[in-house]
Amino acid sequence: MTSTATPPGLARFNALEEHAAHTALLEVCASTAWARRLLAARPYADPDALYAESDAALAGLTEADLAEAMAGHPPIGRPRPGDPTSAREQRGMAGADDDLRAEMLELNLAYQERFGHVFLICATGRTAEEMRDAVRERLGNPPEKEREIVRTELGKINRIRLARLVEEDRRRMSTDSTASASPASVPTASVSTHILDTSAGRPAEGVAVRLAARPGPRAAWQELGGSATDADGRCKDLPALPEGTTHVRLDFEVEPYFKKKAEAQQDAPAHRDSGTAVFFPEVTVTFAVTPGEHYHVPLLLNPFGYSVYRGS
Template sequence: MPNVTPGRRDLAAFNALSPPQAERELLSCCAAPAFALRVAAMRPYADAAALAAAAQEAVRGLSGADVLQALSAHPRIGDRAPGAGREASWSRAEQSGTTGADRKVLAELAAGNALYEQRFGHVYLVCATGLTAGEMLDRLKDRMGNDEDTEQAVVREELAKIAVLRVVKLVSDQEET
């Protein structure tokens, strides 16, 4: 295996991992073992775009139970992800739009999170990268009007967006923030 810094891999190093090692790495991108198994099994990838496409398709192919398992690894919008690992670091960076946000908006997000969870039975998930707290809140309010089937489709697409961003980070030279 090529010499790489622990926790950071380029695409060639990722392709060279054993299946169990690759699956462990992929679980930081999406916490559903079915996702990790499928994406790891499709290696080697020619480039990051191919890996991103495989991640997107793997999320779209998850069962409802697999999606719920993946959601359980995501903190509520506005909550700080626990721990010091890669997933926590990525989550904090993705939700950076809540840092320093108006207290009223954060309180509305917290209340909206609770209502969403009561209505849909799982955490409100949005690909928060690049969004302000107000934009996250607006999307939450809009999605409260969704029926169950529509919301399941939206959640799956948001999960796919997050997984794609994370697999690219997994094999990129970017610093993990």
């Protein structure tokens, strides 16, 4: 009789101190009831046993437990800042154009108003168009049917995340109970920015900012999405960076901001010598990043010049 050894990644998970294992499971699924059940069933002989226990735990969740699980998932098109997991899973939205993003936002809001919770779908491997079509179709479902679809989609997501959790080469989980970092996390860089209009001495509100990343100096850029500055000139919800990012590009669309400003002030410098033209219609900043570090990159802007720097 041939015995099959437990895969090393799963063996490490089995051996984790209880608090560390519980924390890792909550990063897979935010339901405490689900996490407790999987924790209590350790050790697992093989990944299939882990996945089966996950499915069984999910099937037993109450409505309140399911709501808790869904609360851990950001809306499609809005991965949580600093969360590489949601950014990776929603990668299909990265190439969506502005019209599709706007439509997805409207559909998300309509879905949430109808069903009272975020639209949940296993986004891994899906294109932006496929996710849009799915939310369109599911908006017509009765609540009971939609609840079961949500449970099914959550099960798919949990299985994918559990597979990454116990994969030997991609996760080096520590059995040291004093480790404060989550064993399911791979350090990635994070980015934030704000814009100050130095000609007015105030924050620049409503400037669209797009974020792109690449995993090497010669790799292709991956468009991750974007946001817009708030009344304080800050972008608080830029998409998270994928694992392996080495370079980041921020594109600031400043032309609409200056044109709007000029409409309110007809003698604005942006219009003084060039009719309705804006001297810098956009500003692009590219910089290198190191995994695990945060990069705050402010833009100091005026109609005829700008400067950037790494802030804190």
